[in-house]
Amino acid sequence: MDCRAHQIFSGKEDNYGGVVVNLMEMEPTTAQDFESKLDVSLAPWKVQGKRGIWIKLSSQLSSLVDSAIKRGFTYHHAENEYVVLTSWISESPSTIPANASHRIGIGAFVLNKSRDVLLPTVISTTGEDIWTGAVGEVEEETCIKTKFVEVLAFRERHQSFFERKSSVFFFCELEASNFEIKKQDSEILDAIRLLKVFKEYVNQPFNQKKEMLRFMANICLKRSHGKENYAGFSTVLTKNSAAKESYLYCSVDHADILNGKCDQACTSFFTTLFHKCFCFT
Amino acid sequence: MDCRAHQIFSGKEDNYGGVVVNLMEMEPTTAQDFESKLDVSLAPWKVQGKRGIWIKLSSQLSSLVDSAIKRGFTYHHAENEYVVLTSWISESPSTIPANASHRIGIGAFVLNKSRDVLLPTVISTTGEDIWTGAVGEVEEETCIKTKFVEVLAFRERHQSFFERKSSVFFFCELEASNFEIKKQDSEILDAIRLLKVFKEYVNQPFNQKKEMLRFMANICLKRSHGKENYAGFSTVLTKNSAAKESYLYCSVDHADILNGKCDQACTSFFTTLFHKCFCFT
Numbered sequence: 001m002d003c004r005a006h007q008i009f010s011g012k013e014d015n016y017g018g019v020v021v022n023l024m025e026m027e028p029t030t031a032q033d034f035e036s037k038l039d040v041s042l043a044p045w046k047v048q049g050k051r052g053i054w055i056k057l058s059s060q061l062s063s064l065v066d067s068a069i070k071r072g073f074t075y076h077h078a079e080n081e082y083v084v085l086t087s088w089i090s091e092s093p094s095t096i097p098a099n100a101s102h103r104i105g106i107g108a109f110v111l112n113k114s115r116d117v118l119l120p121t122v123i124s125t126t127g128e129d130i131w132t133g134a135v136g137e138v139e140e141e142t143c144i145k146t147k148f149v150e151v152l153a154f155r156e157r158h159q160s161f162f163e164r165k166s167s168v169f170f171f172c173e174l175e176a177s178n179f180e181i182k183k184q185d186s187e188i189l190d191a192i193r194l195l196k197v198f199k200e201y202v203n204q205p206f207n208q209k210k211e212m213l214r215f216m217a218n219i220c221l222k223r224s225h226g227k228e229n230y231a232g233f234s235t236v237l238t239k240n241s242a243a244k245e246s247y248l249y250c251s252v253d254h255a256d257i258l259n260g261k262c263d264q265a266c267t268s269f270f271t272t273l274f275h276k277c278f279c280f281t
Numbered sequence: 282m283d284c285r286a287h288q289i290f291s292g293k294e295d296n297y298g299g300v301v302v303n304l305m306e307m308e309p310t311t312a313q314d315f316e317s318k319l320d321v322s323l324a325p326w327k328v329q330g331k332r333g334i335w336i337k338l339s340s341q342l343s344s345l346v347d348s349a350i351k352r353g354f355t356y357h358h359a360e361n362e363y364v365v366l367t368s369w370i371s372e373s374p375s376t377i378p379a380n381a382s383h384r385i386g387i388g389a390f391v392l393n394k395s396r397d398v399l400l401p402t403v404i405s406t407t408g409e410d411i412w413t414g415a416v417g418e419v420e421e422e423t424c425i426k427t428k429f430v431e432v433l434a435f436r437e438r439h440q441s442f443f444e445r446k447s448s449v450f451f452f453c454e455l456e457a458s459n460f461e462i463k464k465q466d467s468e469i470l471d472a473i474r475l476l477k478v479f480k481e482y483v484n485q486p487f488n489q490k491k492e493m494l495r496f497m498a499n500i501c502l503k504r505s506h507g508k509e510n511y512a513g514f515s516t517v518l519t520k521n522s523a524a525k526e527s528y529l530y531c532s533v534d535h536a537d538i539l540n541g542k543c544d545q546a547c548t549s550f551f552t553t554l555f556h557k558c559f560c561f562t
Contacts, residue, residue, distance in 0.1 A: 059355065063347040065364075069340055075364050077443060078356035079380065083346075083364060084443070099360065100381040100446045101407040127382065127447065130437055153514065153531035156411055162358060162365070165381045166408065168449065211519040215529055215539055222535070231512050231532050233434065238492040248496055250434035251512050254503070258496055 009041040011053070016095065018052035019045055023061055024082060031067045038071055042089065051090035058082050103161065105169040107216065108134040110146055112176045115224050129247055131235050134172045146174035150232030151249050152219050155212060171216055173223055173232065290322040292334070297376065299333035300326055304342055305363060312348045319352055323370065332371035339363050384442060386450040388497065389415040391427055393457045396505050410528055412516050415453045427455035431513030432530050433500050436493060452497055454504055454513065 011019035021041075045053060055068055059081050069075075073085035077099045088094040106123040123137040131148040138146050153171045160167040222230040234255035236248045250258070292300035302322075326334060336349055340362050350356075354366035358380045369375040387404040404418040412429040419427050434452045441448040503511040515536035517529045531539070 059350055062350040065346045066344040069343040074340065074361045075359035076361070078359040078364055079445070080355045080357070083356050083359055097442070098384065098407050100384050100443070102383040102385055102449070103379065103381050104383055104447075104449070127439060127445070129439075153529055155519075155527055155529045157527040158408060158410075161378070162381070164360070164408070166385075168383070168385070212521065212527070212529060215517060215519060215531070218539070219531060219535065230535055233514070236496060238436075238496060240493065246436055246438040246493070248434055248436045248493060250496070250500060254500065254511055258499070 007037055007040045008044070009037060011041070011045075013050075014052075014054075016052065017050060017090070018054060019050050020054040020056070022056045023064075024056060024058045026058070026061060028060060028063070031064060034064045035067045035071065038067070042071070042087075046089050049090070051088060051092065052094070052096050053087045053089055055085045055087075056082055057085070101166055103165060103167045104130065105167055106130060106134045106137075107169060107171045108138055108146075108174050109172075109220050110138060110144060110174045110176055111149075111224060115226065130170050130172070130249070131247065134170075134174060138174060145177050147177050148235065149173040149175050149227075150234050150252055152223065152230065152232040153216065171219070288318055288321045289325070290318060292322070292326075294331075295333075295335075297333065298331060298371070299335060300331050301335040301337070303337045304345075305337060305339045307339070307342060309341055309344070312345060315345045316348045316352065319348070323352070323368075327370050330371070332369060332373065333375070333377050334368045334370055336366045336368075337363055338366070383447045383449055385411065386448055387411060387415050387418075388450060388452045389419055389427075389455050390453075390501050391419060391425060391455045391457055392430075392505060396507065411451050411453070411530070412528065415455060419455060426458050428458050429516065430454040430456050430508075431515050431533055433504065433511065433513040434497065452500070 009021045009023075011021040014020055042053070053073075054076070055073060057064055057068070062083075065083060065085070068085045068087075071087070073087040076084045076086045076096070078084065086096050088096055108123060123134060128136065130151065135146050135148050138144055149172070151170050151172050155169045155171070156166065157169070158166045219230060231252055233249040234252040236250060236255050236258045237245060238248050239245050248258075249255075290302045290304075292302040295301055323334070334354075335357070336354060338345055338349070343364075346364060346366070349366045349368075352368070354368040357365045357367045357377070359365065367377050369377055385407070389404060404415060409417065411432065416427050416429050419425055430453070432451050432453050436450045436452070437447065438450070439447045500511060512533055514530040515533040517531060517536050517539045518526060519529050520526050529539075530536075
């Protein structure tokens with residue numbers, strides 16, 4: 001049995017000369033054992049020219065955070081059940097990637113087919129696509145079934161939460177696919193309450209001074225007069241080479257074309273593009 | 282002197298029934314002292330009906346992380362120099378807000394006034410506006426001065442980094458305000474290298490299979506044939522009531538109107554909107 005193997009953390013090498021040590025499953029250990037194992041691990045990584053070292057510590061191992069920091073690690077990011085610390089052990093400038101910086105908000109307003117505004121609402125979502133998040137939340141809150149129409153605008157704001165974090169707020173139009181509101185009293189009451197709250201909100205003198213709110217409202221008005229008055233971005237489902245799906249949001253006319261004939265009209269594009277690229281000499 | 286005052290953490294109340302305990306400036310203390318002070322603090326907060334308790338611990342206080350977790354706190358988020366832990370001490374369901382979930386990427390392609398594609402490039406930015414980030418990075422990397430034209434499309438992707446984080450990639454057009462590239466050899470070489478790398482990249486059979494890349498390239502081609510062929514989103518500078526600036530990105534025609542006459546065309550909007558809102562009864 002090779003005792004030495006037990007003294008070194010087994011790390012997974014990443015594509016950037018880094019080593020990721022995942023200790024989510026590790027049994028609690030003493031600070032002393034952890035520190036000596038870390039020291040023994042760091043030495044060969046340095047010799048091998050490794051650069052960024054990542055340690056992921058489960059909540060159960062919180063007593064070891066202090067040890068990692070004493071060994072030159074700094075916090076990188078944290079989620080409920082773990083904290084990730086990093087150390088850049090190379091002489092070259094650090095290229096440790098940034099933490100998540102933004103939160104996504106969605107403002108949805110719901111029109112029916114006669115272009116009446118049924119409901120403006122504000123949604124916060126994580127991990128869901130913008131368009132599915134909007135549709136899902138509106139149904140959950142109001143029982144109105146909708147389909148996503150377009151992202152009409154978005155707004156980026158900095159230092160908007162947790163001191164240094166930013167947000168992007170996507171302002172979407174949804175269309176009520178049927179105009180029936182289920183007759184459960186509580187749900188109708190909720191929908192009406194939302195409208196009242198919003199009405200009171202925008203009517204406050206304080207909010208009347210907010211340009212952004214006026215601009216959004218102005219776009220909303222334009223759309224209520226017909227889609228042809230204002231062009232937003234619509235979704236195109238795409239897949240990468242590993243068949244993982246994601247959505248492109250692009251000009252609505254173009255989205256219609258792409259959705260209609262995904263694999264045409266792109267052929268021999270690159271030849272043209274890169275001919276143009278090299279025209280600047 | 283009131284000894285008891287020294288045994289309770291002074292927290293700042295937030296607007297959601299929470300208490301934020303900022304320990305960035307606290308001198309290192311023993312785990313025992315920290316734990317007893319935390320226990321003494323938590324008791325009255327519970328009695329007062331406080332709900333979310335936030336503790337921000339500097340890196341210097343990493344030895345106390347374990348104590349907070351033992352007292353029922355969980356990690357919330359972390360930045361290089363601190364970690365933030367939270368505990369929901371109310372019986373009501375937790376409304377602790379989510380951590381930042383997204384990172385913003387920018388793809389910029391630069392056209393000159395004759396609509397030749399000079400340069401496609403990919404930029405990562407934090408804390409800067411999308412449009413200034415694009416312009417600044419292109420100048421830094423290539424010495425080409427540009428002005429921001431439009432966001433042409435964006436793509437949202439989930440589980441794109443750190444396992445559970447998402448990204449939004451904004452695809453922008455920039456216009457070279459002059460067509461001179463400074464004559465420092467290294468910078469020209471860099472610009473050419475970027476083009477070559479990109480050309481090689483998209484020509485790989487692997488990448489030819491990526492729909493997204495083809496879609497983006499297709500939009501790029503349309504734009505190179507004239508702005509009128511594809512409509513993106515342009516910027517409108519807005520201020521909130523505290524005069525804090527942020528950018529709205531909206532349909533380019535509408536942005537021109539809003540930029541031209543910010544305070545007109547919005548008046549009496551809300552009357553109309555909320556008349557329409559209540560038409561669904």
